[in-house]
Amino acid sequence: MQASLDLANAGFKVYLVEKSPAIGGVMSQLDKTFPTNDCAMCTLAPRMVECGNHINVEKLTYSEVESIEGKPGAFKVRVRKKARSVDPDKCTGCGECMESCLVQNYAYLEPLPVEPLEFAADELDEVNRVLEEHASEKGALLPVLEGINARYNWLPPAAVSKVSEALDVPLARVLRIATFYNMFSFEPRGELMVRVCLGTACYVKGGARILEAVQRELNVKVGETTNDMKFSLETVSCLGCCGQSPVMTVNDDIYGYLTQGKISEILTSYI
Numbered sequence: 001m002q003a004s005l006d007l008a009n010a011g012f013k014v015y016l017v018e019k020s021p022a023i024g025g026v027m028s029q030l031d032k033t034f035p036t037n038d039c040a041m042c043t044l045a046p047r048m049v050e051c052g053n054h055i056n057v058e059k060l061t062y063s064e065v066e067s068i069e070g071k072p073g074a075f076k077v078r079v080r081k082k083a084r085s086v087d088p089d090k091c092t093g094c095g096e097c098m099e100s101c102l103v104q105n106y107a108y109l110e111p112l113p114v115e116p117l118e119f120a121a122d123e124l125d126e127v128n129r130v131l132e133e134h135a136s137e138k139g140a141l142l143p144v145l146e147g148i149n150a151r152y153n154w155l156p157p158a159a160v161s162k163v164s165e166a167l168d169v170p171l172a173r174v175l176r177i178a179t180f181y182n183m184f185s186f187e188p189r190g191e192l193m194v195r196v197c198l199g200t201a202c203y204v205k206g207g208a209r210i211l212e213a214v215q216r217e218l219n220v221k222v223g224e225t226t227n228d229m230k231f232s233l234e235t236v237s238c239l240g241c242c243g244q245s246p247v248m249t250v251n252d253d254i255y256g257y258l259t260q261g262k263i264s265e266i267l268t269s270y271i
């Protein structure tokens with residue numbers, strides 16, 4: 001994509017041939033990229049949009065190059081476009097054709113024997129209360145998960161399976177949505193979330209050293225919670241205040257222009 005854009009910006013007409021039905025490749029399936037943990041989609045999406053809109057780039061998706069003949073300046077390329085059975089010029093990506101398609105493939109897996117998840121009665125009442133609060137809403141799944149997360153600071157497995165049952169949404173779908181957002185955790189978390197930014201701007205300004213200082217101060221590693229359930233530690237890829245890097249947050253409080261020396265004072269102010 002970047003090569004196409006560079007050529008297109010230099011004034012060449014570019015035919016971007018892609019074997020699969022959409023551009024983006026494996027990166028579009030990734031959450032983060034190594035080594036900076038930057039959000040893959042944040043890097044990829046602007047290029048995908050630019051390729052889609054650039055006047056000099058013609059995308060030939062679901063197509064393959066069959067042969068190339070000729071010499072520099074006068075190549076002849078034969079491209080096979082595979083049948084999509086939809087008019088790509090009219091496609092808006094709404095997905096309705098999938099719903100109406102006569103060919104349906106269902107994956108069936110033998111259900112595994114699962115131990116019933118135990119929930120204390122008062123905890124169950126809490127989950128029921130959150131469910132009732134959002135009962136009349138369309139697309140209640142996310143607000144319900146947020147409500148439970150706000151109550152417990154994590155998503156207990158029994159609550160997740162109760163939500164799946166009550167909203168009649170398959171458990172796999174609930175988990176797929178819940179695991180997409182890093183505000184949800186499947187491990188008990190402390191009362192205070194410490195998030196140290198390791199996005200590019202913060203990393204360059206010493207984010208990794210800030211993380212070391214926080215780990216030392218709290219005596220936990222990333223993803224862990226202190227024994228008193230006070231602090232949990234996470235890293236994030238950008239907090240949206242790169243101008244103040246390196247940055248960390250403690251719940252909703254933002255701390256910028258950090259140095260290792262400031263960490264102890266900041267954290268002890270919460271004790």
Ligand code: FES
Pocket residue numbers: 197198199200201202203237238239240241242243245247
């Ligand atoms: S990279 Fe840290 S706030 Fe943006």
